[in-house]
Amino acid sequence: MQFHIEDMTCGGCARAVTNAILSVDPAAKISTDPVSRRVDVDSSVPRAIIEDVLNEAGYPAAAP
Secondary structure: OEEEOOOOOOHHHHHHHHHHHHHHOOOOEEEEEOOOOEEEEEOOOOHHHHHHHHHHOOOOOEOO
């Protein structure tokens, strides 16, 4: 699944986004690109749960 995270603008933001996703799915495969603000996630966790944890972390996600 793909997400667009407008507030992810640097490597530190990308690490925070990655850690938030890993907190709900430690086995997730995550690719972040702060330049395009895109996150690709390979996870068995439902999209809604990932969106919720990103919102809680301060990085609201939208569909790309």
